[in-house]
Amino acid sequence: MRVEDQSAVAAARRRATGLAEQLGFTGERLGRVQLAVTEAATNLVKHAVRGEMLVRVSRRGGDAAIEFVCFDRGPGIADVPGARLDGYSTSGTLGVGLGAIERIADASGLYSASEAGTVLFARFHQPDGAATVTDPPFAGLTRPIEGEEECGDAYAARLHEGTVYAMVCDGLGHGPLAARAAQEAVRVMREAVLPAAPADLLRQVHDRLGSTRGGAVAVAAVQPSAGTVRFAGLGNVAGWVLGGDRRRGMISVPGIAGAGRRPLREHVYDLPPGGAVVMHSDGLTDKWDGASLPALDRDPLLVSAELMRGAGVRHDDRCVLTVTTSGRR
Template sequence: MIRSRDESWVRVEDASAIGAARRAAMTLAESCGFDEHDRGRVAVAVSEAASNLVKHAAEGVMMIRSHPETDAAVEVIAIDKGPGIHDLSRAARDGYSTTGTLGLGLGGIARMASAHDVYTVLGRGTVVGMCFTATGTTPPVPLASGLARPIGEEAVCGDAFAYVESGSTVIAMLCDGLGHGEPAAVASREAVRVFQDHYDLPAVLLLERIHHALRGTRGGAVSVARLDRAAGVIRYAGLGNVSGWIVHAEGRQGMISLPGIAGHQRDKLREYDYAVPPHSLLVLHTDGLTERWDVTAFPGLSAHTPAVVAATLLRDAGTRRDDATVLAVRAAP
């Protein structure tokens, strides 16, 4: 069972933020049981990534958390709206740097991290995903990942997501608690609790359970998707202003969410079936992301890790005027 966890978001726009990002990652690595050597690897890679953001990027930010699929790994994602990298293969060499790019330090990051992924588009920016595990252990290879960013300076995000793999099926849920802050988070946490107890139900029945459970809360917008990889079908039920998309190289297909607020008002809930093209992604997001993003503006993005996909969409489609959450699920292993 995977659910959204506490994430530390650090703005990295001046040199003073480099130390803050490094300390946050080191503290987390220690809590994950990393020894001094492995904590040192984390410190070097995070410092390099943060330094790159300060030197070359615009609107740089780092997300630091324990890995969603294990308590024994640290995940760090560096996100920027900088110039992008002209030649990624050259930039990844140790010591390589070109003015106006994020080349410096990528080679070191690749050596220090247990796994990493870089996605860059000229003129739009770069996302660097890093995973750290103890020496000699294999990093997880997730087929799904999400990010939840609170509005403004709020410490708590009112959105939440959860997903679970069961054989060839992935069941995913996303909740946008009404409003923001702790009252909204109460509703979203309740949606996650119900999901954990009843994820084996059909999508529409699970949504019904969540709707009843949220009656004592502010309520929220909720989407539930059952992705059957073997059959190539998504069964989707949504209520309120949440978005579900099937994303492929040529474009995207929207899925239907009915009007209403889970926990308060709704018409008869319905479940819809959608065919899943090969090499596609399931993307769920709250209305903290605009629906106007265009997948063709992100060439090759679907080939990257779900965490990098989610971070890229959050950067380019997210709004600072609301909590923003996005969950990406690969349609085939």
């Protein structure tokens, strides 16, 4: 939702409240979600240019959380560490918002690029599992093209015996039919027997998408213990290995998953210690600089959010998935 005037603050709070109540949030814990969303949305109204907020339920197996992500294309925050302290303000207000969000959320992150914009996220786990849940080393975001309610891009990721199996599907076109193809690919990943080779998983997706309009699909197996990424792609979903000061593109073959028959190739790439893997649809331009992203030991949702903000400039459905390999701070 756009957050550009005071009325949008109340709308964001109502939407977050409804989702949180569905997950069983009540009392003080519901109040924390409401406070965090209110503070973040108010910050967008006061300081942002083209401020937007995503509020969603994120499910991982039997666990669920409510998350919000803020994006803007404003001037950025000159002093990010200072902005996280209570009392910091550039507009004469009390300046308690960002510090309060960090204290009351189960996880949060802030990243700002000068003269480009800022991203902020916060996560609140379901009350019954908040103390025991460990967030996985992956996170993604999707956004439909303007004018559509359903996104034709989708992602799935599963952690199995230390390996993350990650998939991104860009359903052909936009709207419900593209979304049906993408969600069918997600179902294949959920049902797949692991361990499995990415080429085999891609073949399963290809076979299942024959009853849909099809799409571009890529599958990766990220194995930090072996220092490798195995990758298989069909169509124009981009895959990148990040590490140190460089990024390396991974190879997909031309084609459409669900249409025709062609050999599917799997490639193996080195995964630097503490590196990351990013996969995204062509709703994001590939002309982004890995050095401008948040540090790779930050939460993967923060990395995905900055990519969506900075590289998600095309008029298209958008999807980005980040898999990190190092401990977080």
